Amino acid sequence: MTTNRTFTMIKPDAVANGHIGAIINDITAAGFKIIALKYTQLTPETAGKFYEVHKERPFYADLVSFMSSGPIVAAILEKDNAIEDFRTLIGATNPAEAAEGTIRNKYAKSIDANAVHGSDSNENAAIEGDFFFTAAERF
Ligand code: GDP
Numbered sequence: 001m002t003t004n005r006t007f008t009m010i011k012p013d014a015v016a017n018g019h020i021g022a023i024i025n026d027i028t029a030a031g032f033k034i035i036a037l038k039y040t041q042l043t044p045e046t047a048g049k050f051y052e053v054h055k056e057r058p059f060y061a062d063l064v065s066f067m068s069s070g071p072i073v074a075a076i077l078e079k080d081n082a083i084e085d086f087r088t089l090i091g092a093t094n095p096a097e098a099a100e101g102t103i104r105n106k107y108a109k110s111i112d113a114n115a116v117h118g119s120d121s122n123e124n125a126a127i128e129g130d131f132f133f134t135a136a137e138r139f
């Protein structure tokens with residue numbers, strides 16, 4: 001199990017608002033190396049599968065609908081302490097509570113359209129990276 005990688009998505013709101021470049025810049029400036037990168041769009045089916053862990057939560061249908069509403073950028077990132085450092089870089093789930101200077105503080109407007117995803121564990125980072133990328137797509 002790798003312990004120095006995380007998985008992220010730049011969500012449809014941040015893509016639609018023109019923040020791909022700024023967010024990737026923040027990520028690399030914070031010391032993360034890009035291992036894999038893809039511009040794509042989830043379908044309701046693939047978004048539903050990706051977020052299956054949340055299927056009992058009241059916002060699941062809204063989340064699946066939102067995450068399949070437009071293109072996203074998916075990436076595998078590498079850095080020492082990647083999971084925790086990336087969660088710090090993106091800030092709290094609710095952008096209203098995200099610390100000053102965090103990606104969600106700067107680019108997100110609401111708790112659902114919150115600009116970026118970040119894995120919450122090494123195990124989930126591996127599962128989520130495998131969801132989007134083959135071995136040949138990682139560098
Ligand atoms: P994260 O790990 O910080 O992304 O947060 P969670 O894993 O708890 O939730 C996953 C995603 O579901 C969040 O990033 C939001 O996009 C969405 N979400 C979380 N809470 C809510 C909510 O109360 N309402 C809605 N509509 N979406 C939510």
Ligand code: MG
Nearest residue numbers: 117118119120
């Ligand atoms: Mg989460």
